[in-house]
Amino acid sequence: MCDISNLIYVCVSTCIMLIVVSVCVYSQAAYLQKGGLKTAVLERRHVLGGAAVSEEIIPGFHFSRCSYLLSLLRPHIFRDLELKKHGLKLYMRDPHAFTPMLEGGVGGLPPRSLLLGSDLAMNQREIGKFSETDAKAYPEFITHLDKLAVAIHPLLDSPPVDIAGLTGGALRRRIAALRSALPLVQCGLKLGKNIPDFYEIITAPIMKILNRWFESEPLKATLATDAVIGAMTSPNSPGSGYVLLHHVMGELEKEKGAWGYVEGGMGGVSKAIASSARSHGADIFTEQDVHQVLVGSDGSAKGVVLKDGTEIYSRVVLSNATPYVTFKTLTPQSALSPAFIKAVDQIDYTSPVTKINGTTLIISTLDPHKCIQVHIPHTHSLTHSHSSFSLPYRPMIEMTIPSVLDPTLAPPGSHVVLLFTQFTPYSLVGGRAWTDQDREAFADSVFSWIEQYAPGFKSSIVGKDILTPPDLERIFGLTGGNIFHGAMSLDQLYLARPLPSLSDYRSPIKGLYLCGSGSHPGGGVMGSPGWNAALAAMADLKRG
Known part of the structure; x- marks a missing residue:
């Protein structure tokens, strides 16, 4: 004792x-x-x-084994x-999103891709490859989203309103409870005329909002990815708009909405x-x-x-x-x-996430600086039947290769590849538990999809660590594997x-x-x- x-x-x-x-x-x-x-x-x-955490699961390679970005x-x-x-x-992280396409380019050119970063003019040029209308709307959309995100900052650093104190108890407690409402008032004042827009984004399906702003699928799919990260939902489900807002309300090195390694x-x-x-x-x-x-x-x-x-x-x-x-x-x-x-x-605690940490040799088929954050979303992968117990035919994949920037993570000539994937259930068909064979089969399907965008990727993998929802629960104490x-x-x-x-x-x-x-x-x-x-x-x- x-x-x-x-x-x-x-x-x-x-x-x-x-x-x-x-x-x-x-x-x-x-x-x-x-x-x-x-x-x-x-x-x-x-x-x-x-x-x-950082863990050396494979000798010489240091992984952000679970959480992998800061903002x-x-x-x-x-x-x-x-x-x-x-x-x-x-x-x-700049550029912060690279979305490659499989579809052939115009006039026999290579398949197109969408690259987004901190340079607004570059972003508009990239978006303009798919829609000039979207390119013109994008700056206004980002400004609009930033206004909503900044307005809720007062709510982050204080507890929710003390409803019990406001509605009952001694006068002293009621006065204290009134103070607890101050952040909510500050939020409302910051939102001002944008209160209806805020209400919409926290309640509506994000696709309803994105469809109003944009017309090109590559842009909408890239933006919608952040609306389903870690959530067993689709961008067509009510409330997915808030998940997007949650992921853009941070800052790094005084840059709003920025993420980094x-x-x-x-x-x-x-x-x-x-x-x-x-x-x-x-x-x-x-x-x-x-x-x-x-x-x-x-x-x-x-x-x-x-x-x-x-x-x-x-x-x-x-x-x-x-x-x-x-x-x-x-x-x-x-x-x-x-x-x-x-x-x-x-x-x-329902969770769709499986994290795959891999080690790889140098990837020559993709520009590694564009691989700092690769989205491989698609309408089907984002709207996959998330209530299903089956593994997705085409998983949603967010791939990062932080060793492009940070040489401390891997030996020279090698990289660490972090794959954040969805939508994988906690239990498989019939309530069956995951087996090692299931884990390997799912990882193989993820690698096969990336292979279509980057030939040679699959054979470059020399080691891997596969964390399904039950693994995240067992190792890290995450109930249901929910991040x-x-x-x-x-x-x-x-x-x-x-x-x-x-x-x-x-x-x-x-x-x-x-x-x-x-x-x-x-x-x-x-x-x-x-x-x-x-x-x-x-x-x-x-x-x-």
């Missing part, structure tokens, strides 16, 4: 791509340590970072924790934040598998017990695990009401994330908080769920 901290973070290694994992935890540890609280972080795996990390967290001082180095892989983010936390005195422990949250006779959290039986006492426990793992695995069921447990069971700790659907956002009773990060167990991507504002290497949970925990500790 030991009593080592005021506050414990439980990291069950959760999350991928555009999701905070232990990043939330390490940033909280730094903030709370700075605030005078002794903190300890308990990481289940041997490597820091949950799903924002959503909140600027104030980046600054406050002095991440560059603690070793974070970035490579900007971290030197050494995404583990560089986790290491930098952990270094910042340690510099303020936080303790971080790996290979410490938490078995259960300790709940006292008064119904409040008292610490945790590890799998080896060690009990660690603490005034507060913050769980970065998914809500399901937190309340169905780590919390004694006798401490929770049957109604609450039933509600937790209803949270949607966002729960679907980013309209019924699981803001006041309802992950449940209406949990939207303020506080659980039914006093002193136990949620701090992962299952909480508002959701998935992505963002830090906001952790920041907001830290504020809630500190406020409660001050009140006693």
Whole structure:
């Protein structure tokens, strides 16, 4: 037994791509340590970072094994924790999207492609190859989308409105609840006359919006990809517009909507934040598998017990695990009401994602600088029957080759290839579990599709790591393999994330908080769920 901290973070290694994992935890540890609280972080795996990790799965090759791009990390967290001082180095992704076509070009020319980057004039020239009308509309569309994305920034760095406080309780609580509505007011003021447009994009199918703006399929398919990333949905489904907005609301190096790569892989983010936390005195422990949250006779959290039986006492426990793992695995069921447990069971964790990490020799059939981010979407692949248990005939593929920019990832003459694919179910036809043969067959189909665009690609692969939804769950603690700790659907956002009773990060167990991507504002290497949970925990500790 030991009593080592005021506050414990439980990291069950959760999350991928555009999701905070232990990043939330390490940033909280730094903030709370700075605030005078002794903190300890308990990481289940041997490597820091949950799903924002770098791993040498194949000797000499370093993979961003799950999450692989950075953009959503909140600027104030980046600054406050002095991440560059603690070793974070970035490579900007520019151009940011290359969409090759299989169809023959005009007049016997080679197949066309669409290349998009930070140069607006270049983008218009590229789009003009398919539609001059779309080329003219594109700048206005980007400006419009940026206005909507920037307007919701006040909502990211604060908890949702305290509805219970506004509608009941003492006068003091009602006044505090009024303050909680301020970010919502700020959002509304920023939106102004764009409020109807904002309502539409968070509720409508993204194709309804894209069809109004554009006519060319290559452009619409490229843009629609970000509306289904990580979601078991199609661009024709209501709410897919918000998924797109979620993916464009970040910034990197003060460039709005920009994405980039971290030197050494995404583990560089986790290491930098952990270094910042340690510099303020936080303790971080790996290979410490938490078995259960300790709940006292008064119904409040008292610490945790590890799998080896060690009990660690603490005034507060913050769980970065998914809500399901937190309340169905780590919390004694006798401490929770049957109604609450039933509600937790209803949270949607459906995921379409399989991540394939590969090693390859130099690819000569494609310009490697265009391979920094390759989209191979198609109307069929984006609208695949996502309720099906069958594997997609033509998967949606987002391919990145970060070693083009970062030579630390692979030996000279070789590259790491990261393939983010959809739509793969958790269980196959008949509820059958994935086998190694299924994994190999799916990876082979993905490589075969890329081969059509880049002859020689398939034979260049010399090693691979295939992570299906069950693998993401088993290795990284992602319930259902969901990279966002729960679907980013309209019924699981803001006041309802992950449940209406949990939207303020506080659980039914006093002193136990949620701090992962299952909480508002959701998935992505963002830090906001952790920041907001830290504020809630500190406020409660001050009140006693």
